[in-house]
Amino acid sequence: MNIALKAKSRLQCKIPIHDRAAEQSCLALLQSCNSLPKLAQIHSRILKLGLLNNPLVLTKFTATSSDLNAIDYATSVIFSPESDTLLYDTFLFNTIIRAYAQINNLKTNSIECYNLMLEYGVSPNKFTYPFVLKACAGIGDLNLGKSVHGAVLKFQFGDDIHVQNTLVHMYGSCEGGIELGRKVFDEMSERDSVSWSAMIGGYARLGLSTDAIDLFRQMQISGVCPDEITMVTVLSACTDLGALEVGKWVESFIEKQMVNRSVGLCNALIDMFAKCGDVDKALKLFRSMNGRTIVSWTSVIAGLAMHGRGLEAVALFEEMLEAGVPPDDVAFVGLLSACSHCGLVDKGREYFDSMKNDFGIIPKIEHYGCMVDMLCRSGRVKEAHEFIQKMPIEANPIIWRTLISACCARGELKLAESITKRLIGNEPMHESNYVLLSHIYAKLLRWEKKTKIREVMDKRGMKKIPGSTLIELDNEIYEFVCGDKSHHQSKEIYEMLDEMGRKMKKAGYVPTTSEVLLDINEEDKEDALNKHSEKLAIAFALLKTPPGTPIRIVKNLRVCNDCHSATKFISKIYNREIVVRDRHRFHHFKDGSCSCRDFW
DNA sequence: TAAGTGCAAC
Structure with a gap:
């Protein structure tokens, strides 16, 4: 959809006269709408009443639904040449900007709509910017974010705490923006739990997990009470660091401070325990929670697989099916990696086929990666190589490295050498490829070649990632x-x-x-x-x-x-x-x- | 009509 194009031609259009009573009845209906089927009913009523070109009705229609089709439908009508431009207002634009900002891949539509708003001379208000900044954060374009920040200051919304909070979030989501985010955060005259969560989350996303935890400690000193989202964010930093003790402390803090644990918070705890080494605790927590989501199941399944407890992971997946929870693509990644780790090749293949045939999930590169790993682990290196060549999508370096490691382990050194050389050709700055090649030469007792690798790396100015x-x-x-x-x-x-x-x-x-x-x-x-x-x-x-x-x-x-x-x-x-x-x-x-x- | 979060192959 191109909003701008549709809008161009409608600047000169005439103002239609609306049936106010019909308008009111439609608005009332939309007010009480709570499901998509109901929305569809209202949609046909809108058509019948001839309110297709009523922006008030369409705004409400858009606001009520998070369904992409409804939003696209509404915007295309709102911006059609026949619609009533005099009814365009801030509320209408805010609604559409918000709707698109919430949908992945359509964040640019939000920005497009915001630009249109300025073009038509409709003034943004303090509610506009959180939506626009959220879209900027999703796109991750720092320059775009900076220019919107400029507009925020120009329109004098820089003092609004919600706008400031989203500025922090936006900068934290754009590459190279974290320092600017910290500047906004430091200059805020007042901070609420959202401000702290946004800043802590920015550090956590960048892998600056110790900074995230430090900031959480400062938050406690500041006296602002953390909420569920703060805790989820802090837990993700603990997970990243493998900081089990800090994680446990966070759990007891949650118990002391909060009445109820949301499903999201439990999921974060499960993931933290599994990835910090205590998968039994993760399992126990999973068993004790109500209202599990697919994320809860997947976190435990993947956690068990990661600890080499593949059989339990497979059993849990079966239990999930019995519980009537439909698996998604991520759940299958966990399941297939579990099969791979405990040598269940045939079972793994069955699941892989079933994923496509019974659940209609198209395998992604990660699923193919699991299959290659599965074949490699069971020693079927040649089969794995053939599998890669037959894949409908191109193999990535991760898959090739899996195959290379298996070749080395099984003595297929010549094959390993040729694949590794090709990989270095594609990824000349990736250190682990050189390390692999050097292992191959060591095994082949080709010391002079092995020595050369270091020279090549130095010549290409490669930095070794320091192990820590x-x-x-x-x-x-x-x-x-x-x-x-x-x-x-x-x-x-x-x-x-x-x-x-x-x-x-x-x-x-x-x-x-x-x-x-x-x-x-x-x-x-x-x-x-x-x-x-x-x-x-x-x-x-x-x-x-x-x-x-x-x-x-x-x-x-x-x-x-x-x-x-x-x-x-x-x-x-x-x-x-x-x-x-x-x-x-x-x-x-x-x-x-x-x-x-x-x-x- | 306002903000912030969670699962993924080596």
């Missing part, structure tokens, strides 16, 4: 990077590391030096491995926590082969359960083995 590990102790979050010496107990940590190394070697641990990308001698390679952030974090935890208690750490990247092998030894030697969350899944180390069964 988070650990939470006594409500504090500690971060370790490779070779970190910044901790005040650094000396003790490195002594612990030496002790761990000695005990591990005695138990039969051999460092996987082929992991190291640098061109250095074997001894230095061992040293480089030994300083990996996850080993530092584990050493720190062994020092600071009572014997026998579980250790939980969160790694920002995928855990490396050497750390994986070392952690297995450590779990046995020190008799500790070690729960490692990496970029993609959980590893539960216990008594010398890992829940991922060495495939990740």
Whole structure:
């Protein structure tokens, strides 16, 4: 739909005379309308009464419905050449701007409509800007947002708290806008829970989760009472960090401060517990809640899959079907990844077909990704390769990397090499491709080629994403990077590391030096491995926590082969359960083995 | 007629 085009021709149109009584009766009907079928009835009445060109009626029609067809219908009539321009007012424009701002992919229609409003000389009011800014946030265009901000100031709505709140939200949703959002936030004379939620949410979305949690602490000092949405936002920051202790604290805070937990809040708690390592708690919470939504089910199913408990995830999916909840595409991603993680290839294939045939869901790249992973894990590398070539959509780098890892694990090194080289051609600045290639060369014993990779990376000016590990102790979050010496107990940590190394070697641990990308001698390679952030974090935890208690750490990247092998030894030697969350899944180390069964 | 939030393949 092109609003502007439809509007152009109608500036000169004549003013029709309306039947006021009919208008009133229609408005009253719309007032009590609460369902789409009812709306359709009213629609036919509008037609019968000849009120098609009555903007008042159509505005109400638009406002009552969140149905896209109704909105499009109403706008096309409102802006048709026959409609009554003299009845165009702020309310009408606000309604349409709001309607489009609420629908994904149609946010630009909101902006188009707002521009039209200015073009016709209809004045925006303080209710206009929250809608317009919401649309800007959805589009994520910082320059657009800035220009609307300019208009806000020009029309002198800059002091309105709702406008300010949406400005914060808008800047927080646009790339590079967070600082400007913070400026608006800092300059506000008064802040309510929405202001704080918008700012905390901005940090959380950008992955600045520690900033989000810090700001939440400041909010408590400020005396503004957080609401459900604030808590959902803070929980998403906890989830991102893997900060289970902070998450638990948030849960108790919710219990103390709030009477009822909304479904949304419960879903956020479930997701937090699952992704912070306590999937049993997530399950318990899920069992205790009323009014579960598809998001609740999906969060637990995906959570179980992530912890390697695929069979339980599949059972839960079946339970969901029995409960009469129709699965959506996201639920199938969780289910298929569960099948993949517990080796249910045939069952997985059945579900994949059923998704299309029984539920009419067209598989997306993520679903194909699950299928490739499933075939790879069960050792059917060739089949996986054929599957990729037959896919109706083009494979993405994630899928290719899955296949490459499987090739390496199964000794299909030549195939791995050729795919990796092609991938580097497509994504020359993606570090993990080079790491993969270097592993392949190490396995092929092609040391000279392996050495060259580092040079290529340097020449292309690539920055290595530094590996880091988070650990939470006594409500504090500690971060370790490779070779970190910044901790005040650094000396003790490195002594612990030496002790761990000695005990591990005695138990039969051999460092996987082929992991190291640098061109250095074997001894230095061992040293480089030994300083990996996850080993530092584990050493720190062994020092600071009572014997026998579980250790939980969160790694920002995928855990490396050497750390994986070392952690297995450590779990046995020190008799500790070690729960490692990496970029993609959980590893539960216990008594010398890992829940991922060495495939990740 | 006003704001803010939650599930996704490696």
